[in-house]
Amino acid sequence: MPSLQKVIDAIDMIDKQHLDIRTITMGISLLDCASEDAGRCCEKIYDKICHKAENLVKTGESIEREFGIPIVNKRISVTPMALVAGSCQTEDYVPFALTMDKAAKACGVNFIGGFSALVQKGFTTGDEKLLRAIPQALAQTDIVCSSVNVGSTKAGINMDAVARMGKIIKETAHLTREQDGLGCAKLVVFCNAVEDNPFMAGAFHGVGEAECVVSVGVSGPGVVHHALQFCKGEKFDVVAETIKRTAFQITRMGQMVVAEAARRLDTEFGIVDLSLAPTPAIGDSVARILEEMGLAVCGTHGTTAALAMLNDAVKKGGVMASGHVGGLSGAFIPVSEDEGMIAAALDGTLTIDKLEAMTCVCSVGLDMIAVPGDTTADTISAIIADEAAIGMVNSKTTAVRIIPVEGKTVGDMVEMGGLLGSAPVMPVHSASSADFIARGGRIPAPLQSLKN
């Protein structure tokens, strides 16, 4: 039986240090919904999502109450829509996004991911149509998330897709300009996308996955930050050990919740994603963990090393605690969703260039970054290309979720609302990358030996 002190410590983690299960995500295969008739395909998609996820929210809420651990988000991910809709005789894929939106709302979840295409090596006809539909799909729906995989270590980088994504992001920002380009917050461009990511906006249900699985994403930057406050002046060995121990506890909670949810929903247990996911709330920030290690402001020299150690220690602690670890698993650094990152960006210490360096050693990439509205599509494509190159060469997932906010310039604030937070508009380099992006074609896959 746990001691009184341990019970009180666990309750403090939840009440005061923002420990929670960030998301419980049901992945649903829609491969059997394919049909030549687009209307029939939409009907099948709607019925299948509603049938499979009917009890997801209710189950999540009852686990929350019984175990006393908040489950902040309940979400759905589906098979990349370009694959499902590929057989339909239609040019317009927006209705598929509208169907996803309607089904997700009927189930009561707060996001659905999978309006996606995997184009790392080239485009199928379905991929082409899906990419064309992304701006309108994101403008016409509320909770649909979209992602496009433009590169991988095995395939290289599809630079035609990179060029297209710059334009698509600009168009999405324009269509959702009344909400400060909110559509772009629901659009991720990946390299080495994973098939079992439970976190939005990049979640989709990969083709190698089972019919229906439940996965969770844990969170707990506040808990790690709190634990490190007792390690002031200690060597990094002690810091790493403390993070591992804390990550273990956080992950065990996630493991217990996902196993219970899978049992109650009669679905397969997917994975636990070990990511440290921040929120805009005070005391729930990854940046503040890095600062607790001895950096005056996140983004200054030493930040990359601090983040590398944090990311590695979280994985080491978490792997031991869960039967199946997967997803993105690492520390997230979304600027607008992290109170400490916002402060560091406002201070001018945290720049896009430093964030890019940080993405070499942590989970995902340039995330939730607002840039001036006059940033060109070519520049956005070049930012995507840089990030994809980091992922491709280092055999890791990288991503870009960037918001060119129309009418705003460096120093202005952008309010996304809720968990998406707020972000200062950050400067980008003004020198052109247009001729580089105009080349198109593919950057060949990198050599995976002769590593020195």
Add this chain to the structure above:
Amino acid sequence: MKAIVSIVGKDQVGIIANVCSELAACNINILEISQKIMDGFFTMMLVTDLSGCDKPLDEVSDRLQTCTEGKQLSVRIQREDMFDAMYKL
């Protein structure tokens, strides 16, 4: 199924009596009690056995909230599994 009832808040007369009566009314057996004053706050943990209780955990939780209402106390009942998961390998 076992559950942990935890109570933290302002020390006052009758906290244990109140909570235990409510648990008895739900036919919940108390297996272990530990209590002390931590940082000036009344802090108590009860390990309980719910096998004789025919009410859902939600309802028990609501009843515990009601019986301590307005007394500056935080009361919760959680399945023991959660604490086991966090502290046991």
